[in-house]
Amino acid sequence: MITIVDYEAGNLKSICNMLDFLNIKYKVSFDPKEIEEAKKIIFPGQGHFAQAMKNLKEKNLIEPIKNAISNDAKFLGICLGLQVLFEKSAEANGVKGLGIFKGEVKKFTKGKIPQIGWNKIITTPQNTYLSDDYFYFVNSYYVCPQDQTIISSTCDYNINFAASVEYKNVTAVQFHPEKSSKAGVIFFKKWLNS
Numbered sequence: 001m002i003t004i005v006d007y008e009a010g011n012l013k014s015i016c017n018m019l020d021f022l023n024i025k026y027k028v029s030f031d032p033k034e035i036e037e038a039k040k041i042i043f044p045g046q047g048h049f050a051q052a053m054k055n056l057k058e059k060n061l062i063e064p065i066k067n068a069i070s071n072d073a074k075f076l077g078i079c080l081g082l083q084v085l086f087e088k089s090a091e092a093n094g095v096k097g098l099g100i101f102k103g104e105v106k107k108f109t110k111g112k113i114p115q116i117g118w119n120k121i122i123t124t125p126q127n128t129y130l131s132d133d134y135f136y137f138v139n140s141y142y143v144c145p146q147d148q149t150i151i152s153s154t155c156d157y158n159i160n161f162a163a164s165v166e167y168k169n170v171t172a173v174q175f176h177p178e179k180s181s182k183a184g185v186i187f188f189k190k191w192l193n194s
Contacts, residue, residue, distance in 0.1 A: 002026035002192070003038035005065070007055040009080060011046045011178065018178040022185070024192055036064035040192075041073050043172075045080025049105065049141075050092035052084055062098065069100060069170060076191055077172030079139065082165065085172055086143055100170065102146035110158035114140040119155050121163045121175070127152035128166060129190040133183040135163075135175035142174060 004015055006028045019026045026042075029035060043065070045052060056062050069075050077085055086097045089105035097105075108115065118134045130153050142161035145151060152171070155163035164173040171191060177184035 001038075002040045002042055003035060004028045004042045004044065005035060005061065006030045007052065007059055007061055009045050009047050009052045009055060011044045011078070011176065014176070014178045015042055015044050015078070018184070018188055022188060022192065030059050030061065032060050032064040035061060036067045036071075038068055038073050041065075041068055041075045043075065043077045043081040043084075045078060045082070045084065046138075047080060048091060049080065049083060049089040049097070050095045052080055053092070053095050053097065056084075056098075066098065066100070072169050074191075074194065075170045075172075077170070078178070079174060079176060082172035082174050083141060083143055085165075085170070086145070089141060091141055101143075101150065101165065101167070103144050105141045105143050107141050108139075108157065108159070114138055115157045119157060119175075121153040121155045123153045124151055126150060126166050127164070129171060129187055129194070130164060130173075131183065131186065135173075135177065135180040135183055137175045139174055 083105045084097045085100040086103045090107045150165045150167045151162045152166035153164040177187045
């Protein structure tokens with residue numbers, strides 16, 4: 001059973017649609033106990049870093065998410081769900097992220113912002129679930145991990161940036177695999193079956 005974290009941050013429906021398409025059982029929850037005890041978690045995200053952290057705090061989900069990760073729950077963060085894993089973001093000065101990874105989130109300074117559309121990722125040896133393929137992005141910001149070895153793929157948008165990270169039981173991607181057609185389906189299947 002997959003637990004999707006509902007903290008009022010966007011793309012829930014598209015994640016549910018993908019899991020329905022794959023005939024995967026899941027539940028959508030904002031119950032701290034359910035999330036803390038979950039074995040597989042999808043953490044979606046769309047919107048503003050500060051609002052996401054505010055919602056997580058109000059719903060008492062910060063510690064349950066951290067505890068689930070500490071307890072080796074398989075964790076998948078998507079888009080904003082990647083960014084909040086870091087310590088801070090240029091989108092919200094003074095707002096602390098979850099701090100699962102050391103590093104920060106920076107804003108693109110060149111080209112059309114946000115980046116919207118298909119772009120190719122290049123995987124690194126850290127990658128388990130992705131392939132060098134085109135995925136669908138909608139992002140103005142990108143993560144800068146202090147530990148570069150957790151980067152599992154990179155992408156180029158006027159700058160080479162981390163498109164995904166992977167460390168032990170945590171996988172997180174900047175793009176939207178649920179909107180990435182065949183490449184997204186393949187990614188979800190690999191992650192769900194792991």
